[in-house]
Amino acid sequence: MAATLSSTKTVAALRSSARVSLDVLLVLVMTAVALWLLGKMWSIVWPLIVGLLLTTLTWPLARFLRRHGWRPALAASVVTVLFLLVASGIVALIAVPVASQSGELADGVVEGIDKLRAWAAGPPLNIGDDQIAGAFDSAVARVKDSVGSMVTYVGTGVSTVFNGLVTAVLALFLMFFFLKDGPRFLPWLTRQLPGRLATDVPVVAARGWDTLGAFVRSQAFVGLLDAVFIGLGLWILGVPLVLPLAVLTFVSAFVPIVGALFAGLVAVLIALVSNGLTDALIVLALIVVVQQLEGNVFQPMIQSRGLGLHAAVVLLAVALGGSLAGVVGSLLAVPVAALIAVVWNYLREQLSEPPREPGTDESPAGAVAPS
Structure with a gap:
């Protein structure tokens, strides 16, 4: 009798484990399918993600303007324009000083290369000019041999830059619409779900x-x-x-x-x-x-x-x-x-169930005790 009961428990445990394993396997399959679909739609998903991140950064200012009586479209437009100005200012803050000192930096690069060459010619390396020239010629020959690969790399880089610009433009438009219509999203979502x-x-x-x-x-x-x-x-x-x-x-x-x-x-x-x-x-x-x-x-x-x-x-x-x-x-x-x-x-x-207070009856509040 005891052996039969133990065998029944073992079979029940194995069946429960099989069901749990099947559930986990289904979850993993659905996750893999979701990730595959996400990869196929990445050209849309990535601008959406960037737009959401930019919206979280600019929403406090838009919320402040809306609370002070600004219309949603006007507040979103002003915040978007200010964001563009700040981003352009950051680019200018980096590019203008670099461009103004580009000549000095170029001279410094040449001087640095000469110093490095002089240091390599001395001990302990003792690399002569003929060896440096030979290494340079071999590098040039390798570059000539890989012109096709370089063209491919350049094309890939141009495509990447173009895709980045498209993503930035889409993300900017999405940020504007999120700032404008974002507070209406949750009420709309509430009405759509059962x-x-x-x-x-x-x-x-x-x-x-x-x-x-x-x-x-x-x-x-x-x-x-x-x-x-x-x-x-x-x-x-x-x-x-x-x-x-x-x-x-x-x-x-x-x-x-x-x-x-x-x-x-x-x-x-x-x-x-x-x-x-x-x-x-x-x-x-x-x-x-x-x-x-x-x-x-x-x-x-x-x-x-x-x-x-x-x-x-x-x-x-x-x-x-x-x-x-x-x-x-x-x-x-x-x-x-x-x-x-x-x-x-x-x-x-x-x-999780809410904890019961000690000393309270288990019957729900307002329930009538059975006679």
């Missing part, structure tokens, strides 16, 4: 919006810290173009990994051609220290507070996103993880 979804989905959407705003604000604060620390270091060392480099550091903070590498490379190059090798190495060490503090201390702490995520979760999310989708995955990993946490917390709130 049953309990009309309550649950708008609540989750509102919480997700707050989470995206916290992500953008935290990223901007981290970029500001990078710009201040690196800018102070460059100013102390007497490196030219301090303000453009600081602005470039702040803007590049919104693009993980690649943005920091690009801004750091530009700063080191300018320090090399203007102040020499020693200051360039000091700038490189400064950038490495600041980037390590940002990636391992500032960013996890600030984002974990603003997004309700632990610092370790932020680090793991960035690593996973980068391994799955490169730079875009690193950029979107933290907000996606935060949105998943929002959905999970809401589900947990709805599924």
Whole structure:
């Protein structure tokens, strides 16, 4: 009898495990299908995501104007124009000083190359001019052999730039419409959904919006810290173009990994051609220290507070996103993880039973006791 009961329990446990495994497999298949569809529609999804992120950055000003009697279309138009002016000002702040000192920088580059050549000709390398000329000739020959590949790379780069411009224009138009009609989205969504979804989905959407705003604000604060620390270091060392480099550091903070590498490379190059090798190495060490503090201390702490995520979760999310989708995955990993946490917390709130107060009757309030 006992053996039969044990066998029945084993079969029931196996059936339950099989059902759970089948459910998990179905969830994984649906997730794979959703990601595949997302990849097919990426040309539309990516401008939508960028537009949402820009809207979270500009919505506080639009909300302020709307609360002071401005019509939604006028407030959205003014905020969009101001955003364009600020973005153009940032580009000018970087480009104008660089263009004005381009001649000095070019002379510095030539002088730096001559110094490097003279250093290579001395001990311990003792590289002669004939060896340098031979290396140069071989490099030229390799370039000639790979002209076709270079044309392909150039075409890919032009296509990437064009796609980036199209994405920026679409994101800007979407930002305007989000600023104009955003507050009407949740009431419209409530009217479209049936049953309990009309309550649950708008609540989750509102919480997700707050989470995206916290992500953008935290990223901007981290970029500001990078710009201040690196800018102070460059100013102390007497490196030219301090303000453009600081602005470039702040803007590049919104693009993980690649943005920091690009801004750091530009700063080191300018320090090399203007102040020499020693200051360039000091700038490189400064950038490495600041980037390590940002990636391992500032960013996890600030984002974990603003997004309700632990610092370790932020680090793991960035690593996973980068391994799955490169730079875009690193950029979107933290907000996606935060949105998943929002959905999970809401589900947990709805599924958990409210605690009973001690000493209360188990029957619902107002119920009549059976006679």
